[in-house]
Amino acid sequence: MEFAIGGRLAVRITPADVGKRVSVRRRADDGGAGAEFADAVGILTSWDDGVLSITRKSGQSVRVVESSLVAGKVVPAAPARRRGPAASFDELAAVTARAWQPVESEALGDWRLRAAGGFTRRANSALPLGDPGLPLGEAFERVASWYAERGLPACVQAATGAEGAQEALCAELERHGWWREVSAEVRIAALAPVGDRDADVAAVRLAREPDAAWLSRYQRFATPGPQVLRVLGSGPSVWFAAVPDDAPGAGPDAAPAAIGRCVVDGRWAGFMAVEVAPERRRQGLATSVMTALARRALDEGASAAWLQVEEDNDGARALYDRMGFAAHHRYHHFRPARRTHGAGGTRETPEG
Structure with a gap:
């Protein structure tokens, strides 16, 4: 991060810049010999009583004592390095x-x-x-x-x-x-590459409503009350995907090996509730579910994809990285x- 102008550091922000994106450098200790510095970039959300508040894109807030500032400037929005569709x-x-x-x-x-x-x-x-x-x-x-x-x-x-x-x-x-x-990320991607993946979609079953077996894999509740079905069924065009459990002895009412939900809304297809049985993970089932849902959404005219993933869900984040999803906001x-x-x-x- 470069603050020097003509070899000199300068604080070029004031309380009038509240609401703008800024970059600051501050002393991280008492400023004595061997002082270390810390940098912060984000939206200047307040400057009151000698204390600045800067909110980073991660949502973390940083408090900076005005007297510790050694440099600061207003900076333009980060350059777009997105993949996939443009979206506000x-x-x-x-x-x-x-x-x-x-x-x-x-x-x-x-x-x-x-x-x-x-x-x-x-x-x-x-x-x-x-x-x-x-x-x-x-x-x-x-x-x-x-x-x-x-x-x-x-x-x-x-x-x-x-x-x-x-x-x-x-x-x-x-x-x-x-x-x-x-906190969670909203990620976006072009839809066609998701639907074009080389995945086994033959076993994926699509339906307009979740059945009891689908709900038994979606482990977000003890007993699915009417509000669960209302929320899951909401949206302009909703699809539910399931890969039946083909293990020996599994009956027709067994929880599926994998499930997913997709909502098609104009150019957008949103992916949710993608879950795989623990013993069947890393077998490509999540990819198969998403590919099948993407192909159905493409048939309905969608061209862009979105999903939400919590920041500590490393397994899902790795999968979505491979499928071309990039963070849009948190x-x-x-x-x-x-x-x-x-x-x-x-x-x-x-x-x-």
Whole structure:
């Protein structure tokens, strides 16, 4: 990272640059002899009382004491090195939301409050796309109250890492005591190469609805209630894939060896719920499921693919790397802190 201009370092940012992408260098210790430096690049989300807050594309917030700055400048958006289709954050946010719809939804200005009896974070979180029509502090309180009325933990889904994403909102959530519980990547790719893969799709069965066997492999619940089927069945054009278990002795009602779900929405095909039985992994079954679903989506006119993968799911990330999926942005689920009381006084702890 280069800050020198004519051989000199300079701080060329001010509080007026809040909201812009910046690059800064700061002293990492007390600045004495042998001082080390640390760099940060991200959106400058605040500059208050001598402290800067910079939100990186990963969603991590970095606090920088103004007096520790040795260099800083506004930098343009990172150069595009994408693979696959061009896509804006707004377009993908809308497409991904339509593929995983809640049972209940209510508007808060331009935000959507979503609930589905607690089945998945995506269907039970506020989607803050636009202006809530209230000051943010009041909007966050309204979100918390809405979920409390339904006996659900409050949750807000917000994104970072793409032009037009929500770094400033993430910083405001943290300032109001919300904490980042989990993060995931939204990845995109051209659809045709996924459908063109040399995969064994003969055994993959496609259906419009999940049967009991499919649901038994999708291990995200104890007993699938009506809200599960509502969420899974939501979307413009939904397909379910299954590879039957061909092990000796496996009956027709046995859990499939592999499953997947695809939602076709205009030019986009979204892949979800790709799961393989532990004893059948690394046999190409996930690739077969996705290839079969991709071919069906191509038949319906789709040309681009997307999926979501949690950042700690190394096996899935490696598979999607091989299939040509590249990160577009990250989204995060934020929970509010609650106040607890003890011998040490009042403190904030994350809500479970």
